[in-house]
Amino acid sequence: MTFLGTGTSHGIPVAGCACPVCLSPDSRNKRTRASLLVEEAGRLILIDTATELRLQAIREGIKTIDAVLYTHAHADHVHGIDDLRIFCYRGPIPVYGSPGILREIKHRFDYIFRPPRQQGGGIPRLRMYPAARPVFTACGVPVTPIPIKHGSLTIYGYRIGDMAYLTDCSHIPDASRPLLENLRVLILGALRSRPHPTHFCIEEALAEIRRIGPRQAYLTHFCHDIDHETIKKELPPGTAPSYDGLKVSL
DSSP: OEEEEOBOTTOBSOTTOOSTTTTOOOGGGOBOBOEEEEEETTEEEEEOOOTTHHHHHHHHTOOOOOEEEOSOOOHHHHTTGGGGGGGOTTSOEEEEEOHHHHHHHHHHTHHHHSOOSSSSSOOOOEEEEEOOSSOEEETTEEEEEEEEEETTEEEEEEEETTEEEEOSOSBOOGGGGGGGTTOSEEEEEOOOSSOOSSSOOHHHHHHHHHHHOOSEEEEEOBOTTOOHHHHHHHSOTTEEEOOTTOBOOO
């Protein structure tokens, strides 16, 4: 797994902000919008097309993407979709999400899905598929969608093998908890120390980690209230802050 981006919707540094984290020289405090790349069985599966996808792909030397999973349709998780163009030369990329997410993407980026009016420039070639429950297959890899709450919205986290990725989460329904058993790695969003109506704060995320009991947990989707080195020292054993470019092997 490669953490392509670990920041919240503004990214860090936040434009126009002069707080200590935004001015920090620590490269781990430079956070692009949240996204994860998973390599499984020789396939590369991207979770969300973050706003800086092109820059993330250049930084990590990504040459191919075999499938894309979408958690939800908020701008910071979707608006890098046009940067998939360069990865479509071998053929269309399969894209998965809930039916509602796919409808929203087709509406918002209709130029991708209607017949082109002229040649030149190019558009991403995507094939949309519902992320069917309980398990679907993306480029030959079994994937389990995990319904979670993002405020009042129901969105998807995903489990691939012994790893689960739950970003933008404020509540895990009881019906989804069996899908999180026996995890080696849990990646969980934790926006800041103070409570927030649509995201877990640090304390809430840690309580969920204790309840789920993965071997290792990583926190992601931080805002600029969180300094990497400070939070690293405060977290309990078995839990760590992620940062852009972090690679984790199972």
